[in-house]
Amino acid sequence: MAETIEEKIKGYRTAPFDARFPNTNQTRNCFQNYLDYHRCNKALSARDQDTAPCDWYQRVYKSLCPMSWVGKWDEQIESGNFPGKI
Amino acid sequence: VLVHTAFDLIPLFIFIGGGATMSALYLGRLALRNPDVSWDRKNNPEPWNNLEPTQQYKLFKVNMDYSKLKKNGPDF
Numbered sequence: 313m314a315e316t317i318e319e320k321i322k323g324y325r326t327a328p329f330d331a332r333f334p335n336t337n338q339t340r341n342c343f344q345n346y347l348d349y350h351r352c353n354k355a356l357s358a359r360d361q362d363t364a365p366c367d368w369y370q371r372v373y374k375s376l377c378p379m380s381w382v383g384k385w386d387e388q389i390e391s392g393n394f395p396g397k398i
Numbered sequence: 399v400l401v402h403t404a405f406d407l408i409p410l411f412i413f414i415g416g417g418a419t420m421s422a423l424y425l426g427r428l429a430l431r432n433p434d435v436s437w438d439r440k441n442n443p444e445p446w447n448n449l450e451p452t453q454q455y456k457l458f459k460v461n462m463d464y465s466k467l468k469k470n471g472p473d474f
Binding site for chain 1: 447456
């Protein structure tokens with residue numbers, strides 16, 4: 313029943329239902345997955361582990377988020393302006 | 399103007415009072431249970447993350463089996 317994360321990423325079609333965000337407005341779902349991707353990368357690379365499982369979060373936020381938001385946040389991260397907590 | 403006692407107005411009070419109570423209760427549910435509301439930003443910054451994958455917040459659901467859900471992403 314429990315697939316490995318590689319299998320889940322390989323069989324990915326779209327962002328699955330998330331009980332934390334049951335309503336029509338999925339803004340927070342998008343932002344949370346973006347944050348989780350960067351937090352996961354930071355946490356796993358701090359422990360010298362492979363960050364490949366974090367790609368799940370990237371697939372989800374790429375499905376959910378408008379590209380302009382992702383672009384803006386990526387720029388903010390590069391310039392150190394990103395308002396979220398990573 | 400016809401003379402009346404307050405007793406005639408009791409059904410009015412019941413319905414208005416009931417409505418006001420229900421509104422207040424729903425506002426209370428929103429204030430205390432809504433996962434978008436955080437009263438303590440230092441200790442509970444992202445309250446929606448406290449929901450279990452199988453936990454239902456909405457009052458009614460249609461075509462959604464919460465018991466079959468599991469956590470989506472990997473732990474880190």
